[in-house]
Amino acid sequence: MLSFRYTVPMNAPRPARVKTARERARAELTAEILAAARRQLRESGAGDLSLRSVARELGMASSAVYRYFASRDELLTALIVQAYTEIGEAAEHADRPGNAPGERWLAVWRAVRDWSVANRHEYALIFGTPIPGYIAPHITIEVAGRMPLTLARIAADARRAGALAPPPGPVCPPEAITPEMLVLLEGDEFTPDETARLILAWNRLVGIIGYELHGHLANVTADDALFFDHTARTEGAHLGLAFD
Amino acid sequence: MLSFRYTVPMNAPRPARVKTARERARAELTAEILAAARRQLRESGAGDLSLRSVARELGMASSAVYRYFASRDELLTALIVQAYTEIGEAAEHADRPGNAPGERWLAVWRAVRDWSVANRHEYALIFGTPIPGYIAPHITIEVAGRMPLTLARIAADARRAGALAPPPGPVCPPEAITPEMLVLLEGDEFTPDETARLILAWNRLVGIIGYELHGHLANVTADDALFFDHTARTEGAHLGLAFD
């Protein structure tokens, strides 16, 4: 399942000539299919995305699309990778390492929210209900880390500057956290409790946006942007960052 | 849309006789259809649930099902109401008003998690990605409140007992919260900031369970139950409850 069976193998022997005409055409068509799928995802959501309709939009037979994506799931996987990449880049580009940790934190949170409200179906694709029977390929788990790692870097910088002062509260038992999670950033080791606070912050960022996008805050919050900023500050303060 | 068009109107004039044979048969078959749909939801998720397959399971023509549920959306709505009711009852039944607030809080959180892991597809149905094109009918918004209201009651009781002491942190601006949210429980008025903390706790409960169920904690937490308990305590402490 999810075999990418028609795609070029990673370790195929490369010919002397860089690209044959066929390879160029293939790469172009693959990109066009992905673009059409993204277009349909944007306006109708993942549920309404069909291989046949993107084939129609591109004026080709539906069976021809299977030369480029072995299944609908594979097409969705490509869109998932795209979404993870974009939200990761949004976070990274919003971060200004020179600024104060609190400012950086708020800027990154806002950037992630902005991307999410502008790409709600893409957000749902990566943070909503998993597609039934769908198992995330290995490719996704790497790119999925870019956004939370941006948050971790801010905390690490604050920590190195002696500006990370988590307020008192229940202490997370170390055995609750995976060992490899404790070496999240090379050279900046967090305590298990700090790591737990980071995980919770990441979970909060995704969760509060989901609540907003999925309508759970409909009659609850009067000003979503204001409440989001408050949430960002609350979570940042819980991690030990200073604001204002 | 979602008109329940074949169902008996609420305010129809009731005949002298309580139930005709036809009405009994109708009620029974409706329940059977719902049960079959729930069965299929349990094992395959909402995406794979089809009216035709429940019809097959019940040995009837697919068109006959439409006499009882006007559409697939309507069948899903019934399942959503069922799920909201069950998670609300799980929370309510786990609450022991005589116990200390911290104990009550933890018990309710655990009950909600237990129900969710035992009914992951039902959880996804109410807290996951909304069905495309689907708008929650009015019926759902009332029953959806039972679970969060259980949390609010614990906070209200603690507050009345003078045992609600929220730790310092960013204060939520009052205009971020809807006015009707501030009179959440009659007679127990929370401050806007307390209300915000309650909203965040509710969001956390749903969000952390979603992370666990959807695999986002896969290589992150080593002991999900332990981390969940820590999360419950953290969120309870942030609300101002005392633990241990």
Add this chain to the structure above:
DNA sequence: CCGAAACGAGAGCACCGCTCTTGCATTACT
């Protein structure tokens, strides 16, 4: 230059939600 590989199109299979018609059983009304 020629065989192998890649490709596009079409037909086809099994499924889906939903509608409409038809014939029968039950109910309600006179």
Add this chain to the structure above:
DNA sequence: AGTAATGCAAGAGCGGTGCTCTCGTTTCGG
């Protein structure tokens, strides 16, 4: 009690889906 209205189950059918297979064509590499 007879009749008209209603409820109901079944079947055919429409347009859609993912996916497979075949077949003729094009392109590439040895």
